[in-house]
Amino acid sequence: xxxxxxxxxxxxxxxxxxxxxxxxxxxxxxxxxxxxxxxxx
Numbered sequence: 436x437x438x439x440x441x442x443x444x445x446x447x448x449x450x451x452x453x454x455x456x457x458x459x460x461x462x463x464x465x466x467x468x469x470x471x472x473x474x475x476x
Contacts, residue, residue: 436463 441461447454454472462468 436461438462439464 438461443459445458446456455470458470460468
């Protein structure tokens with residue numbers, strides 16, 4: 436599989452709120468990924 440998008444250990448915070456914490460994934464051509472938060476966003 437050749438990844439067209441890949442991330443490793445991604446973390447993002449907005450003030451004291453962690454939006455993403457240590458997320459890793461890779462996507463191949465034609466794949467779809469959705470991440471849904473606790474509030475459905």
